[in-house]
Amino acid sequence: MPRSKPIRLLLVLAATVLVSSGCQSREAETTSLPAAPHSNSEWRLIGNNGYEQHFSPLTKISDANAGQLKLKWYADMPVRDGLVGVPLVADGVVYQSGPLGLVFANDLRTGKLLWSFDSGIKFPLGVIPAWGSRLSRGLAILDDKVFRATGDCRLIAIDRTSGKKVWEAQSCNPDEYRTITGAPRVGDGKVFIGNANADSGVGRGFVDAYDANTGKRLWRFYTIPGDPSQGFEDKAMEMASKTWGKEYWKKGGGGSVWEGITYDPRTDLVIIGTDGSIPPSPLDRGEGAGDELFTNAIVALKADTGEYVWHYSTTPGDGWNYAAAMPVILADLKIDGQARPTVLSAPKNGFFYVLDARSGKLLNQPKPIARVNWASHVDMATGRPVKLPDAEWWNKGPEGVVVFPYTMGAHNWMPMSFSPNTGLVYIPVSEAGSRISTDPKFMIGRVDVDIYHSKTHGGPFKGKLVAWDPIKQEPRWQHDLGAPYQGGTLATAGNVVFQGTTEGQFRAYSADRGEPLWSFDTGSAILGGASTVEVDGEQIVLVAAGSGTTASVGFMQQYSGGAGGPPRLFAFSLQGKATMPPLQPPPGAMPEPPAPRPVAALALKGKAVWDATGCELCHGFKVIGGPGSVPDLRRIGAARLGLFPQIIRGGLLTPLGMPDYREMVSEDDLPALRAYVLEQAWLEYDSQKRSKDAD
Ligand code: HEC
CATH class of the missing domain: 2.140.10.10 (Quinoprotein alcohol dehydrogenase-like superfamily)
Structure with missing residues (x-):
């Protein structure tokens, strides 16, 4: 299978059904549980007992x-x-x-x-x-x-x-x-x-x-x-x-x-x-x-x-x-x-x-x-x-x-x-x-x-x-x-x-x-x-x-x-005595993203590339990154943005786990992809500014 095949990432869809929340008094009818395969001082299987009952x-x-x-x-x-x-x-x-x-x-x-x-x-x-x-x-x-x-x-x-x-x-x-x-x-x-x-x-x-x-x-x-x-x-x-x-x-x-x-x-x-x-x-x-x-x-x-x-x-x-x-x-x-x-x-x-x-x-x-x-x-x-x-x-x-x-x-x-x-x-x-x-x-x-x-x-x-x-x-x-x-x-x-x-x-x-x-x-x-x-x-x-x-x-x-x-x-x-140190504060306000702000049509084109190539698997949907090992691309800064072609199609960061996309993202797609990432940074920057102004 060629590596250039676009990935169709699909998640799951679900629907709901209404469940009434009646209370029952009857004891559930169950027979006895299988013996745990080991003593209560151990938890060897993901669901503990052999029935995966957690x-x-x-x-x-x-x-x-x-x-x-x-x-x-x-x-x-x-x-x-x-x-x-x-x-x-x-x-x-x-x-x-x-x-x-x-x-x-x-x-x-x-x-x-x-x-x-x-x-x-x-x-x-x-x-x-x-x-x-x-x-x-x-x-x-x-x-x-x-x-x-x-x-x-x-x-x-x-x-x-x-x-x-x-x-x-x-x-x-x-x-x-x-x-x-x-x-x-x-x-x-x-x-x-x-x-x-x-x-x-x-x-x-x-x-x-x-x-x-x-x-x-x-x-x-x-x-x-x-x-x-x-x-x-x-x-x-x-x-x-x-x-x-x-x-x-x-x-x-x-x-x-x-x-x-x-x-x-x-x-x-x-x-x-x-x-x-x-x-x-x-x-x-x-x-x-x-x-x-x-x-x-x-x-x-x-x-x-x-x-x-x-x-x-x-x-x-x-x-x-x-x-x-x-x-x-x-x-x-x-x-x-x-x-x-x-x-x-x-x-x-x-x-x-x-x-x-x-x-x-x-x-x-x-x-x-x-x-x-x-x-x-x-x-x-x-x-x-x-x-x-x-x-x-x-x-x-x-x-x-x-x-x-x-x-x-x-x-x-x-x-x-x-x-x-x-x-x-x-x-x-x-x-x-x-x-x-x-x-x-x-x-x-x-x-x-x-x-x-x-x-x-x-x-x-x-x-x-x-x-x-x-x-x-x-x-x-x-x-x-x-x-x-x-x-x-x-x-x-x-x-x-x-x-x-x-x-x-x-x-x-x-x-x-x-x-x-x-x-x-x-x-x-x-x-x-x-x-x-x-x-x-x-x-x-x-x-x-x-x-x-x-x-x-x-x-x-x-x-x-x-x-x-x-x-x-x-x-x-019940006997625990430990305390946790204070948590690190969340990252501060977004710095102003590099200018100029991309043209909307180009950014929209870039979204299609982002979606089709599975960037969101690691960088999050709509470029919203979470904490963890993969950087939030909305905070990328001008210097790294300048390396965009080398990062996406040159394998610059592959030893650190960023895939080489040269077979999935064409040279022509690069400006659009870059515009999409940058536009998401601008959108976040604007929204933070708006909520600050509103305070
Ligand atoms: C398998 C996970 C994964 C996927 C999928 C992925 N990346 Fe990455 N990306 C990474 C990791 C990990 C890094 C950080 C490497 C490091 O530690 O510097 C990174 C870094 C980057 C950087 C540099 C950011 C910076 O601040 O240095 C850019 C730009 C980037 N990725 C863009 C993309 C784009 C665009 C796509 C989709 C075409 C994509 N990535 C898909 C894992 C991924």
């Missing part, structure tokens, strides 16, 4: 005393971009993955850095692996090893005592527009990993399984079919090929497994979640296409062989990029009086699904967790969504359609948790819409990623923490939050739910009723989930934080006025 049986911190939680310690992480993985713990050591392929081991009792591992990512890399290299959603621990995947597509096993590499495997090819931002998962002596292509429109999604001890690849499962003339890998691909329409293999790709992979110990199946199909418009894909298997699906594979077992398509024949790639939760639920092994999924499309873990069948009527306007409901007879023609923007004029959920989804990758005690799923929900239109002038990949705009769409634009009853398919309680994009959740047997916010608050609620119990201002944006362990009789809650556009926080936080504090790891307990 649940802890610890009770020392409870709804009765959580209000007295204090900071035990904080550790400044030696990186510039935020951390978003769930902190793992084994043998008194906290493990965290950082940007640029780093892994950190900190002492659980003091926060002291014990060792750091550098996976040696080498720039220059293409745009997508360069972006992915700044974002890692976490680690996995099995026995004496900790596993991480890297932005340049490697899976690495590290000895968790010495911090030295044990083995390394190349799972995908970064030159094929691929990167790994997801956390590896472990189970059955294997390590599982997929990859992302940031909706670049190329490549087939796949998931790999490796022997945890040796690093030998055991199997690979492709999620979408390739060119039939090359032969199909398996029967599942042959079946899937019949759902993609005419000459589909020449049109695009999709089905990335970019985060959700869960090993199910009950069935010995690996449950994966897949991304949508690309290009985003059904009109640009195979003519006469059907469901486009296995995109936007939950798929179950045999752990031993990677053989297909079942799938459930959440958004077949998608036009809104409603990925189902987010992590699922495994739970044993009593439905219609019968105990069932279930898989719980809240994909981007806004519905909540309870599937039979053995067959993938719907066990109850999916209901929306946020506003949804692309489908009226899911038909229980067919298991399919009933789509609404009004949401089919590809059949509408250039004014487009405002679709709910927005492009980031009603729920994205941030961990949801499940408490077997309350029977509730705690979901970080986005309630917002996006305008999508066929007018390429102001759209990226035909999706309006200017989510700020969404505020003017007339619908809601906010986050919510929702405690969802998966049996009744309705909320038990919910709280509105600021920005739509919010942190993952942790549930405990102490009847507490923890959640961090983009605005930097780390909060506790009672799990059964949602009463706010405690809140701590960390000053740094939080997106990842928290973990909790007990050591020396003390229960400690851990959460990582920090900003940076590449951690997908920056742009949200710009819009929400969110926290811009440094990347930090926090530990809280």
Whole structure:
């Protein structure tokens, strides 16, 4: 695939559905939880127990005393971009993955850095692996090893005592527009990993399984079919090929497994979640296409062989990029009086699904967790969504359609948790819409990623923490939050739910009723989930934080006025005595940008180049940069602006992670691109001046 292919960055769209907020008195009907695979002093898997429930049986911190939680310690992480993985713990050591392929081991009792591992990512890399290299959603621990995947597509096993590499495997090819931002998962002596292509429109999604001890690849499962003339890998691909329409293999790709992979110990199946199909418009894909298997699906594979077992398509024949790639939760639920092994999924499309873990069948009527306007409901007879023609923007004029959920989804990758005690799923929900239109002038990949705009769409634009009853398919309680994009959740047997916010608050609620119990201002944006362990009789809650556009926080936080504090790891307990130093003040007023102010028409032309080449992946939408390693280009200054051609097309800053764009941005495009960047600086300067004058 030529590197010059423009990237069609697509985010997620979501819609919302109204959920009534009735209160139920009935206890949820659940059967017992699987034993945690290790003691309460450890948190080895991203979701703690083998069901990826992000649940802890610890009770020392409870709804009765959580209000007295204090900071035990904080550790400044030696990186510039935020951390978003769930902190793992084994043998008194906290493990965290950082940007640029780093892994950190900190002492659980003091926060002291014990060792750091550098996976040696080498720039220059293409745009997508360069972006992915700044974002890692976490680690996995099995026995004496900790596993991480890297932005340049490697899976690495590290000895968790010495911090030295044990083995390394190349799972995908970064030159094929691929990167790994997801956390590896472990189970059955294997390590599982997929990859992302940031909706670049190329490549087939796949998931790999490796022997945890040796690093030998055991199997690979492709999620979408390739060119039939090359032969199909398996029967599942042959079946899937019949759902993609005419000459589909020449049109695009999709089905990335970019985060959700869960090993199910009950069935010995690996449950994966897949991304949508690309290009985003059904009109640009195979003519006469059907469901486009296995995109936007939950798929179950045999752990031993990677053989297909079942799938459930959440958004077949998608036009809104409603990925189902987010992590699922495994739970044993009593439905219609019968105990069932279930898989719980809240994909981007806004519905909540309870599937039979053995067959993938719907066990109850999916209901929306946020506003949804692309489908009226899911038909229980067919298991399919009933789509609404009004949401089919590809059949509408250039004014487009405002679709709910927005492009980031009603729920994205941030961990949801499940408490077997309350029977509730705690979901970080986005309630917002996006305008999508066929007018390429102001759209990226035909999706309006200017989510700020969404505020003017007339619908809601906010986050919510929702405690969802998966049996009744309705909320038990919910709280509105600021920005739509919010942190993952942790549930405990102490009847507490923890959640961090983009605005930097780390909060506790009672799990059964949602009463706010405690809140701590960390000053740094939080997106990842928290973990909790007990050591020396003390229960400690851990959460990582920090900003940076590449951690997908920056742009949200710009819009929400969110926290811009440094990347930090926090530990809280009832006995904590630490204090935080005062936070650095935010950057001062914008200096006057270099003159002359660019011509509007040229700047508008430059916006199209900016959007088409994926600059916003790192520099933010509309050039609004967040704190972190990537500079805010609106503060660039005349000297650096003078080097614009050398920076964009000369590789001047490639050793520092700024991609070389000589194949994607032409010589002729440079003045327009430069004008767009400069115009955004002027716009910000003017608006700051206006608000100062108004004071
Ligand atoms: C993969 C992430 C990434 C992408 C995508 C990206 N950049 Fe950068 N860019 C960087 C990083 C990192 C730096 C800072 C390097 C350093 O530390 O000096 C940078 C620096 C720059 C600078 C110099 C700023 C200064 O103050 O020195 C300019 C100009 C720039 N980028 C423009 C662009 C444009 C235009 C695009 C799209 C065509 C783009 N970048 C896409 C990561 C990225």
